[in-house]
Amino acid sequence: MPTKVVPNLDRHALTAVFLGGAAGGLLRVWLSRYFASGTTSWPWAIFAINVTGSFALACLATWWKERPPESRFHHPLWTTGFCGAYTTFSTMQLEIFELLDRHRYGLATGYAIASIAAGYLAIFLGTALVRQQRALA
Amino acid sequence: MSAWVWIGVALLGGFGACGRFLLHTLIDTRVAGDFPLGTLVVNTSGALLLGLLTGLAVEGDALLLAGAATLGSYTTFSSWMLETHRLAEDGKRLTAAINILLSLLVGVGAVALGRAIGAHI
Numbered sequence: 001m002p003t004k005v006v007p008n009l010d011r012h013a014l015t016a017v018f019l020g021g022a023a024g025g026l027l028r029v030w031l032s033r034y035f036a037s038g039t040t041s042w043p044w045a046i047f048a049i050n051v052t053g054s055f056a057l058a059c060l061a062t063w064w065k066e067r068p069p070e071s072r073f074h075h076p077l078w079t080t081g082f083c084g085a086y087t088t089f090s091t092m093q094l095e096i097f098e099l100l101d102r103h104r105y106g107l108a109t110g111y112a113i114a115s116i117a118a119g120y121l122a123i124f125l126g127t128a129l130v131r132q133q134r135a136l137a
Numbered sequence: 138m139s140a141w142v143w144i145g146v147a148l149l150g151g152f153g154a155c156g157r158f159l160l161h162t163l164i165d166t167r168v169a170g171d172f173p174l175g176t177l178v179v180n181t182s183g184a185l186l187l188g189l190l191t192g193l194a195v196e197g198d199a200l201l202l203a204g205a206a207t208l209g210s211y212t213t214f215s216s217w218m219l220e221t222h223r224l225a226e227d228g229k230r231l232t233a234a235i236n237i238l239l240s241l242l243v244g245v246g247a248v249a250l251g252r253a254i255g256a257h258i
Binding site for chain 1: 138143146147148149150151152153154155157158159161162180183184186187188191201204205206208209210211212213214215216217218219221222237240241244245247248249252
Protein backbone atom coordinates (compact mmCIF):
# COMPACT_ATOMS: atom_id res chain seq x y z
CA MET A 1 0.00 0.00 0.00
CA PRO A 2 1.46 3.41 -0.87
CA THR A 3 2.34 5.64 2.03
CA LYS A 4 0.07 8.64 2.25
CA VAL A 5 1.87 11.94 2.14
CA VAL A 6 -0.37 13.38 4.83
CA PRO A 7 -1.62 10.68 7.20
CA ASN A 8 -5.32 10.59 8.05
CA LEU A 9 -6.11 13.55 5.82
CA ASP A 10 -9.59 14.74 6.59
CA ARG A 11 -11.22 15.77 3.30
CA HIS A 12 -13.95 17.66 5.14
CA ALA A 13 -11.27 19.70 6.89
CA LEU A 14 -9.48 20.38 3.59
CA THR A 15 -12.71 21.60 1.98
CA ALA A 16 -13.39 23.78 5.02
CA VAL A 17 -9.87 25.27 4.86
CA PHE A 18 -10.38 26.03 1.15
CA LEU A 19 -13.66 27.87 1.74
CA GLY A 20 -12.42 29.73 4.80
CA GLY A 21 -9.17 30.58 3.02
CA ALA A 22 -11.03 31.92 -0.01
CA ALA A 23 -13.16 34.22 2.18
CA GLY A 24 -10.28 35.33 4.43
CA GLY A 25 -7.95 35.99 1.51
CA LEU A 26 -10.65 37.91 -0.38
CA LEU A 27 -11.41 40.12 2.62
CA ARG A 28 -7.70 40.85 3.19
CA VAL A 29 -7.02 41.70 -0.45
CA TRP A 30 -10.09 43.94 -0.60
CA LEU A 31 -9.21 45.78 2.65
CA SER A 32 -5.55 46.19 1.73
CA ARG A 33 -6.49 47.71 -1.63
CA TYR A 34 -9.21 49.93 -0.18
CA PHE A 35 -6.91 51.24 2.57
CA ALA A 36 -3.71 51.16 0.51
CA SER A 37 -0.81 53.18 1.88
CA GLY A 38 2.36 54.28 0.09
CA THR A 39 5.52 52.17 0.18
CA THR A 40 7.27 54.61 2.52
CA SER A 41 4.51 55.04 5.10
CA TRP A 42 3.15 52.87 7.89
CA PRO A 43 1.35 49.84 6.38
CA TRP A 44 -1.89 50.35 8.31
CA ALA A 45 -4.02 47.87 6.38
CA ILE A 46 -1.89 44.75 6.97
CA PHE A 47 -1.15 45.90 10.52
CA ALA A 48 -4.86 46.18 11.38
CA ILE A 49 -5.70 42.93 9.54
CA ASN A 50 -3.03 40.97 11.41
CA VAL A 51 -4.05 42.32 14.83
CA THR A 52 -7.81 41.82 14.36
CA GLY A 53 -7.28 38.36 12.83
CA SER A 54 -5.08 37.32 15.76
CA PHE A 55 -7.76 38.44 18.22
CA ALA A 56 -10.41 36.44 16.36
CA LEU A 57 -8.21 33.34 16.19
CA ALA A 58 -7.42 33.50 19.93
CA CYS A 59 -11.14 33.75 20.78
CA LEU A 60 -12.12 30.84 18.50
CA ALA A 61 -9.22 28.55 19.38
CA THR A 62 -9.71 29.11 23.12
CA TRP A 63 -13.47 28.61 22.93
CA TRP A 64 -13.25 25.42 20.87
CA LYS A 65 -10.32 23.87 22.75
CA GLU A 66 -12.51 22.73 25.59
CA ARG A 67 -15.82 22.78 23.79
CA PRO A 68 -15.24 21.43 20.26
CA PRO A 69 -17.98 22.33 17.77
CA GLU A 70 -20.39 19.53 16.87
CA SER A 71 -19.55 19.89 13.20
CA ARG A 72 -16.03 18.87 12.13
CA PHE A 73 -16.34 21.60 9.52
CA HIS A 74 -16.44 24.74 11.65
CA HIS A 75 -13.08 24.55 13.39
CA PRO A 76 -10.89 24.30 10.24
CA LEU A 77 -13.20 26.69 8.35
CA TRP A 78 -12.74 29.57 10.78
CA THR A 79 -9.30 28.97 12.33
CA THR A 80 -6.89 27.51 9.75
CA GLY A 81 -9.01 28.67 6.82
CA PHE A 82 -10.42 32.10 7.53
CA CYS A 83 -8.12 33.55 10.24
CA GLY A 84 -5.06 31.86 8.71
CA ALA A 85 -5.63 33.37 5.26
CA TYR A 86 -7.04 36.71 6.46
CA THR A 87 -3.79 37.40 8.34
CA THR A 88 -0.51 37.22 6.46
CA PHE A 89 3.21 36.93 7.03
CA SER A 90 4.68 37.24 3.55
CA THR A 91 3.22 40.67 2.70
CA MET A 92 4.29 41.96 6.11
CA GLN A 93 7.87 40.74 5.53
CA LEU A 94 7.89 42.31 2.04
CA GLU A 95 6.70 45.62 3.54
CA ILE A 96 9.49 45.49 6.15
CA PHE A 97 12.02 44.68 3.43
CA GLU A 98 10.83 47.55 1.23
CA LEU A 99 11.00 50.03 4.11
CA LEU A 100 14.56 48.88 4.85
CA ASP A 101 15.40 49.09 1.14
CA ARG A 102 14.24 52.73 1.14
CA HIS A 103 16.36 53.44 4.24
CA ARG A 104 13.32 53.86 6.49
CA TYR A 105 15.03 51.86 9.22
CA GLY A 106 13.07 53.35 12.12
CA LEU A 107 9.75 52.80 10.40
CA ALA A 108 10.67 49.22 9.43
CA THR A 109 11.77 48.34 12.97
CA GLY A 110 8.77 50.11 14.50
CA TYR A 111 6.36 48.32 12.17
CA ALA A 112 7.88 44.90 12.94
CA ILE A 113 7.90 45.45 16.71
CA ALA A 114 4.44 47.02 16.82
CA SER A 115 2.92 44.22 14.70
CA ILE A 116 4.35 41.52 16.94
CA ALA A 117 3.54 43.35 20.19
CA ALA A 118 -0.03 44.19 19.14
CA GLY A 119 -0.58 40.74 17.62
CA TYR A 120 0.65 39.03 20.77
CA LEU A 121 -1.45 41.32 22.95
CA ALA A 122 -4.49 40.54 20.80
CA ILE A 123 -3.91 36.80 21.35
CA PHE A 124 -3.49 37.38 25.09
CA LEU A 125 -6.67 39.47 25.34
CA GLY A 126 -8.77 37.16 23.17
CA THR A 127 -7.67 34.15 25.22
CA ALA A 128 -8.29 35.89 28.57
CA LEU A 129 -11.67 37.23 27.47
CA VAL A 130 -12.99 33.81 26.41
CA ARG A 131 -11.64 32.10 29.54
CA GLN A 132 -13.30 34.73 31.73
CA GLN A 133 -16.63 34.33 29.90
CA ARG A 134 -16.39 30.57 30.32
CA ALA A 135 -15.66 30.95 34.06
CA LEU A 136 -18.70 33.22 34.48
CA ALA A 137 -21.00 30.92 32.53
CA MET B 138 -10.48 45.37 -11.26
CA SER B 139 -12.67 42.89 -13.11
CA ALA B 140 -14.98 40.36 -11.50
CA TRP B 141 -12.75 37.58 -12.87
CA VAL B 142 -9.77 38.87 -10.93
CA TRP B 143 -11.82 38.89 -7.71
CA ILE B 144 -12.98 35.33 -8.42
CA GLY B 145 -9.33 34.42 -9.00
CA VAL B 146 -8.35 36.05 -5.69
CA ALA B 147 -10.91 33.92 -3.83
CA LEU B 148 -9.95 30.66 -5.55
CA LEU B 149 -6.21 31.19 -5.17
CA GLY B 150 -6.71 32.29 -1.56
CA GLY B 151 -8.44 28.96 -0.96
CA PHE B 152 -5.62 27.01 -2.62
CA GLY B 153 -2.99 28.96 -0.67
CA ALA B 154 -4.71 28.13 2.62
CA CYS B 155 -4.93 24.43 1.61
CA GLY B 156 -1.21 24.41 0.80
CA ARG B 157 -0.48 25.80 4.27
CA PHE B 158 -2.79 23.28 5.93
CA LEU B 159 -1.22 20.31 4.11
CA LEU B 160 2.41 21.32 4.65
CA HIS B 161 1.78 22.32 8.27
CA THR B 162 0.06 18.99 9.00
CA LEU B 163 2.79 17.07 7.19
CA ILE B 164 5.62 18.70 9.15
CA ASP B 165 3.99 18.77 12.57
CA THR B 166 2.97 15.10 12.41
CA ARG B 167 6.45 13.99 11.38
CA VAL B 168 8.75 16.27 13.34
CA ALA B 169 8.76 15.83 17.09
CA GLY B 170 9.41 18.63 19.57
CA ASP B 171 7.86 21.81 20.92
CA PHE B 172 9.03 24.15 18.21
CA PRO B 173 6.25 25.13 15.77
CA LEU B 174 8.31 24.24 12.72
CA GLY B 175 5.33 23.85 10.36
CA THR B 176 4.37 27.54 10.50
CA LEU B 177 8.01 28.63 10.25
CA VAL B 178 8.58 26.56 7.09
CA VAL B 179 5.32 27.76 5.52
CA ASN B 180 5.96 31.43 6.33
CA THR B 181 9.61 31.38 5.25
CA SER B 182 8.90 29.62 1.95
CA GLY B 183 6.03 32.05 1.25
CA ALA B 184 8.26 35.06 1.98
CA LEU B 185 10.96 33.63 -0.33
CA LEU B 186 8.46 33.15 -3.17
CA LEU B 187 6.98 36.64 -2.71
CA GLY B 188 10.50 38.10 -2.85
CA LEU B 189 11.11 36.07 -6.01
CA LEU B 190 7.97 37.49 -7.66
CA THR B 191 9.02 41.08 -6.97
CA GLY B 192 12.58 40.29 -8.13
CA LEU B 193 11.12 38.99 -11.40
CA ALA B 194 9.30 42.37 -11.64
CA VAL B 195 5.86 40.73 -11.62
CA GLU B 196 3.28 43.49 -11.12
CA GLY B 197 -0.35 44.49 -11.51
CA ASP B 198 -3.03 41.78 -11.47
CA ALA B 199 -0.43 39.01 -11.80
CA LEU B 200 1.29 40.14 -8.56
CA LEU B 201 -2.08 40.53 -6.88
CA LEU B 202 -3.12 36.97 -7.79
CA ALA B 203 0.18 35.15 -7.22
CA GLY B 204 1.39 37.35 -4.36
CA ALA B 205 -1.34 38.88 -2.21
CA ALA B 206 -3.99 36.22 -2.94
CA THR B 207 -2.00 32.95 -3.11
CA LEU B 208 1.10 33.59 -0.99
CA GLY B 209 -0.77 35.99 1.31
CA SER B 210 -3.22 33.22 2.22
CA TYR B 211 -0.52 30.53 2.24
CA THR B 212 1.44 32.39 4.92
CA THR B 213 -0.11 33.39 8.22
CA PHE B 214 0.45 35.81 11.06
CA SER B 215 -2.28 34.75 13.51
CA SER B 216 -1.13 31.11 13.92
CA TRP B 217 2.43 32.31 14.41
CA MET B 218 1.28 34.55 17.28
CA LEU B 219 -1.08 31.92 18.77
CA GLU B 220 1.61 29.22 18.78
CA THR B 221 4.09 31.65 20.36
CA HIS B 222 1.59 32.62 23.06
CA ARG B 223 0.80 28.99 23.88
CA LEU B 224 4.51 28.18 24.16
CA ALA B 225 5.05 31.06 26.59
CA GLU B 226 2.00 29.99 28.59
CA ASP B 227 3.45 26.49 28.93
CA GLY B 228 6.57 28.06 30.46
CA LYS B 229 8.63 27.63 27.27
CA ARG B 230 9.53 31.30 27.08
CA LEU B 231 12.88 30.83 25.41
CA THR B 232 11.32 28.74 22.61
CA ALA B 233 8.61 31.40 22.24
CA ALA B 234 11.19 34.19 21.97
CA ILE B 235 13.25 32.18 19.47
CA ASN B 236 10.10 31.54 17.41
CA ILE B 237 9.47 35.30 17.13
CA LEU B 238 13.02 36.41 16.39
CA LEU B 239 13.89 33.55 14.06
CA SER B 240 10.70 33.94 11.99
CA LEU B 241 11.25 37.68 11.65
CA LEU B 242 14.94 37.50 10.70
CA VAL B 243 14.58 34.50 8.40
CA GLY B 244 11.43 36.05 6.87
CA VAL B 245 13.08 39.32 5.87
CA GLY B 246 16.17 37.39 4.76
CA ALA B 247 14.00 35.11 2.61
CA VAL B 248 12.38 38.13 0.89
CA ALA B 249 15.84 39.58 0.18
CA LEU B 250 17.15 36.23 -1.12
CA GLY B 251 14.08 35.64 -3.30
CA ARG B 252 14.34 39.15 -4.71
CA ALA B 253 18.05 38.70 -5.50
CA ILE B 254 17.42 35.34 -7.21
CA GLY B 255 14.52 36.82 -9.22
CA ALA B 256 16.58 39.80 -10.32
CA HIS B 257 19.35 37.51 -11.63
CA ILE B 258 17.16 35.13 -13.63
